[in-house]
Amino acid sequence: MKISKICCIGAGYVGGPTMAVIAQKCPEIKVTVVDINEQRITDWNSDNLNKLPVFEPGLDKVVEEARGRNLFFSINVDKAIEEAEMIFISVNTPTKTYGKGKDMAADLKYIELCARQIAKVAKTDKIVVEKSTLPVRTAQAIKSILSQTGKGVNFQILSNPEFLAEGTAIQDLLNPDRILIGGELNEKGIEAINALVNIYASWVSKDKILTTNVWSSELSKLVANAFLAQRVSSINSISELCESTGADVREVSRAVGMDSRIGSKFLNASVGFGGSCFQKDILNLVYIAKSYGLNEVADYWEQVILMNNHQKSRFASKILSTLYNTVSGKKIAMLGWAFKKDTNDTRESAAIYVADQLLEEKANIAVYDPKVESNRIYADLNYLNSRSEDENSLLVQVHNNSYEACKDAHAIAIMTEWDEFKDCDWQRIYDNMLKPAFIFDGRFLLDREELKKIGFKSFSIGI
Numbered sequence: 001m002k003i004s005k006i007c008c009i010g011a012g013y014v015g016g017p018t019m020a021v022i023a024q025k026c027p028e029i030k031v032t033v034v035d036i037n038e039q040r041i042t043d044w045n046s047d048n049l050n051k052l053p054v055f056e057p058g059l060d061k062v063v064e065e066a067r068g069r070n071l072f073f074s075i076n077v078d079k080a081i082e083e084a085e086m087i088f089i090s091v092n093t094p095t096k097t098y099g100k101g102k103d104m105a106a107d108l109k110y111i112e113l114c115a116r117q118i119a120k121v122a123k124t125d126k127i128v129v130e131k132s133t134l135p136v137r138t139a140q141a142i143k144s145i146l147s148q149t150g151k152g153v154n155f156q157i158l159s160n161p162e163f164l165a166e167g168t169a170i171q172d173l174l175n176p177d178r179i180l181i182g183g184e185l186n187e188k189g190i191e192a193i194n195a196l197v198n199i200y201a202s203w204v205s206k207d208k209i210l211t212t213n214v215w216s217s218e219l220s221k222l223v224a225n226a227f228l229a230q231r232v233s234s235i236n237s238i239s240e241l242c243e244s245t246g247a248d249v250r251e252v253s254r255a256v257g258m259d260s261r262i263g264s265k266f267l268n269a270s271v272g273f274g275g276s277c278f279q280k281d282i283l284n285l286v287y288i289a290k291s292y293g294l295n296e297v298a299d300y301w302e303q304v305i306l307m308n309n310h311q312k313s314r315f316a317s318k319i320l321s322t323l324y325n326t327v328s329g330k331k332i333a334m335l336g337w338a339f340k341k342d343t344n345d346t347r348e349s350a351a352i353y354v355a356d357q358l359l360e361e362k363a364n365i366a367v368y369d370p371k372v373e374s375n376r377i378y379a380d381l382n383y384l385n386s387r388s389e390d391e392n393s394l395l396v397q398v399h400n401n402s403y404e405a406c407k408d409a410h411a412i413a414i415m416t417e418w419d420e421f422k423d424c425d426w427q428r429i430y431d432n433m434l435k436p437a438f439i440f441d442g443r444f445l446l447d448r449e450e451l452k453k454i455g456f457k458s459f460s461i462g463i
């Protein structure tokens with residue numbers, strides 16, 4: 001079966017870049033990305049490529065090439081569903097904030113709404129692809145909704161989890177380690193799997209395209225994220241031990257990572273992992289294990305989250321204790337708000353939680369991030385509900401560059417490893433700060449010895 005029209009429901013961090021790359025690599029396929037968020041669609045259609053709702057290096061070029069040719073962004077969800085042969089569901093699957101499974105299970109209401117809308121609109125057979133990260137056996141629920149249409153329409157459900165990381169999304173999409181496709185292992189299912197394999201095979205070599213059953217595919221996505229996050233929590237736990245014993249966590253991670261069985265990636269100690277997925281997906285895994293009565297399995301993975309919370313909290317505590325146990329009325333500059341460099345995404349960013357803890361101590365926080373706008377920063381803090389919006393506006397200032405943010409500050413906290421922070425004139429920043437001037441590097445970004453020469457009192461995670 002050859003696919004000529006694709007619809008993707010959800011124009012977010014995954015739907016937008018993923019579909020842009022499919023459209024770029026398969027010019028013969030019409031790709032329509034739809035969303036209920038009108039502003040997002042307007043921004044995706046903006047002539048000014050700097051205004052795309054997702055910042056990713058290289059994304060603007062891909063969109064520029066394909067948009068209007070075979071890539072379209074629209075709010076007309078029904079029309080796109082109706083005309084497509086293949087529909088990707090790429091909507092958000094946040095942690096539930098209510099009811100059974102609160103604070104743990106994935107909230108599947110957006111997925112279910114999509115399934116119901118497809119069931120309502122579809123008049124011809126469709127392949128429905130789960131692109132969102134979903135708990136094991138969600139495909140069964142989608143299938144059950146779709147099979148109730150009574151219109152004689154045939155649906156095949158595939159799981160095709162996305163492994164891109166933000167900040168490197170385009171590179172990851174162009175050169176993936178693997179593509180994973182799960183489907184029903186019968187004649188119709190295999191036909192659907194092959195239709196999707198053929199799309200990816202336009203630019204990915206076939207030996208990197210794995211096919212399996214739906215459940216294994218869904219679970220593999222959760223497990224991949226859990227393993228990655230576990231490495232970060234493992235090295236972060238050792239960073240605390242290094243601080244107490246005088247070892248240097250960078251040396252430890254270098255020595256450990258050179259063992260080819262362990263590998264060197266994802267062993268950078270930090271102020272804690274953030275992002276929309278690690279925490280959510282591990283909580284989901286924990287919930288699934290608990291729901292099968294596998295309490296030891298659940299406890300094992302929950303520890304990855306607990307360690308991460310501890311790391312964020314102890315970074316904030318370190319700032320407080322170093323500044324003589326009082327930060328009330330003191331200006332603390334935070335450089336970086338995004339959860340990692342090269343993205344404008346702030347979901348679950350460690351910066352939010354460190355700032356929140358310091359604000360509880362009545363610190364004045366001055367933030368600068370190259371890609372995050374001030375309304376996002378206030379929204380992130382207000383969402384936590386720790387204090388009133390007025391108080392947040394009073395205590396938090398957002399600046400347009402590092403120099404302004406750091407002027408007259410008592411301390412600086414490096415929260416995101418943006419390259420531009422490395423190139424700052426640190427002497428000039430030091431000269432304009434209150435003394436003693438402290439710097440807390442949560443990202444190993446700066447040369448500690450150089451900072452000390454300038455006069456900074458410098459602290460890095462794990463040293």
Ligand code: NAD
Pocket residue numbers: 009010011012013014015034035036037040077090091092093110113114131132133134162163164165166276277
């Ligand atoms: P996102 O919040 O950026 O985007 C989701 C979009 O779906 C939003 O724009 C929302 O308006 C839209 N939406 C929700 N319900 C809709 C509906 N009924 N009809 C039309 N549009 C609807 O989320 P994201 O970061 O793109 O993540 C999407 C999924 O992909 C999640 O399951 C996530 O776990 C997974 N994932 C994310 C990443 C990542 O790096 N962000 C990587 C891999 C997998």
Ligand code: UGA
Pocket residue numbers: 133162163164165166167225228232265266267268269270271272273274275276277278339340
């Ligand atoms: C992660 C996975 O890497 C992707 O494969 C997956 O598709 C995605 O989650 C998802 O499902 O959403 P992402 O969260 O975008 O991607 O970014 P990562 O590079 O994994 O970083 C996550 C967090 O861990 C960041 O805050 C980063 O700073 C932190 N990190 C990462 C460390 O603190 N140390 C490291 O060594 C690596």
